[in-house]
Amino acid sequence: MEYIAHDADIAPVAALIADPTRAAILTALLGGRALAAGELARMAGVSAATASAHLARLLDGGLVDVVRQGRHRYYRLSGHDVAEVLEVLARVSARPPVRSLRQSRQARQLEEARTCYDHLAGRAGVGLFDRLKDGGYFAAHDLTDAGERLLAGLGVDVAGARRSRRRFAPECLDWTERRSHLGGALGAAITGVLLERGWYVRGKVPRAVALTDEGREGLSALFSGKELTSGTPVT
Amino acid sequence: MEYIAHDADIAPVAALIADPTRAAILTALLGGRALAAGELARMAGVSAATASAHLARLLDGGLVDVVRQGRHRYYRLSGHDVAEVLEVLARVSARPPVRSLRQSRQARQLEEARTCYDHLAGRAGVGLFDRLKDGGYFAAHDLTDAGERLLAGLGVDVAGARRSRRRFAPECLDWTERRSHLGGALGAAITGVLLERGWYVRGKVPRAVALTDEGREGLSALFSGKELTSGTPVT
DNA sequence: CTGACGCTTCGACGTGGGACGAAATGTCGG
DNA sequence: CCGACATTTCGTCCCACGTCGAAGCGTCAG
Structure with missing residues (x-):
């Protein structure tokens, strides 16, 4: 790392x-x-x-x-x-010492799930990346064979992402979570599929997205029943 | 200012x-x-x-x-x-003290004329903006009546640019020239026309553009014979 | 050539703050 | 309640650096 x-x-x-x-x-x-x-x-x-x-x-x-x-x-x-x-x-x-209520509500929405350029960030982005790594689908900055199969089944064009001129799968440091999520061509391809399938929908606040019921079920099934925990361990 | x-x-x-x-x-x-x-x-x-x-x-x-x-x-x-x-x-x-020859050649090309997002920057951008101001076509962050006529004659859709949600005519500080050039909706509209007319063409280096012979003549005629000086007055 | 002006170099002064060891505070395991 | 450990507070030393006036170079005007 x-x-x-x-x-x-x-x-x-x-x-x-x-x-x-x-x-x-x-x-x-x-x-x-x-x-x-x-x-x-x-x-x-x-x-x-x-x-x-x-x-x-x-x-x-x-x-x-x-x-x-x-x-x-x-x-x-x-x-x-x-x-x-x-x-x-x-x-x-010039940072203001505190934020207004409206700002803090929007901030919380953005902390939960948002897009970072064109890929998923926030707690959702970090969580997804963790599950890919924990499940043995992603390691050493690349997909494993299992990961390729998993995403192919979901409809992600991994080969297309590899041909792209963008970096394939860089880790992108997430500053509300202080942990990494998946960026680059692969991150964008995955996020594209998630939005197409309606697993996530865009919110009113510019970069916010929200997990739908279908998304919750779909992701749960994809990772074979593991819970999506959103705890925030300090270390 | x-x-x-x-x-x-x-x-x-x-x-x-x-x-x-x-x-x-x-x-x-x-x-x-x-x-x-x-x-x-x-x-x-x-x-x-x-x-x-x-x-x-x-x-x-x-x-x-x-x-x-x-x-x-x-x-x-x-x-x-x-x-x-x-x-x-x-x-x-970590700034490197000097640049390689290749880099400095490209840098010079970019300093002469380049696009900044979608509008003209570099010496060409600053020069164009200066001529608009000096000729009385632009003042106080907006076109004068003469400026409206000048650009209409050139084929620039000024009204369309005004309707745009972008800021109409912000000054954009140019860091190779340390002077301002024209950005925003108006800057983009003008630059679009210049490229359509073939007065400027895109170069090989990503953001570089180059003045063509037609462009030189056209601009010269537009500003009624004034020379396009590219000196670099310090103040 | 000479005086005026802009800027830098020199020399001296004073203060702010970073370093550590030792002692005080706080928290956990039993 | 008591030692072990993490962290902070206190006291002290000392050097680095910002400040200015005066003197030294250049440059321009006449």
């Missing part, structure tokens, strides 16, 4: 953003225009010397680019991924 | 991630499982006391949740947006 190696040192970049003055400079630059050092100093409310030191560090860290033009030096964000970091950081920084 | 108010204090959250020990804890939690305090201390290579202090700060900052279970305390990331921050931060932290 290894994940893609994405262990770049996060701390140094975060440290660059962590200083209030540098954060002010970066958000000023978020507008997309290149700004002169002096102007940034004024905006951030520090002396030219201080701003210069900060800009040097941001430059060294690769968060900004500089364009020398006459006796001015214009700084700008070094790329759209930097802007993305700032925006996503702003989003979590 | 105001932007959406998104000026949450970024620095405090960044400061939480900026410490190497806390960053190690957070990335350990990125796997999605809830982990006990002692385990996190071991993973981060610090004493239990130190880890505890860090976890308290992360908790206070709202980056992690805690679940008390017996004499253990299991910590986990507080939401998927936190995970998003970490991942996007990892992406910029």
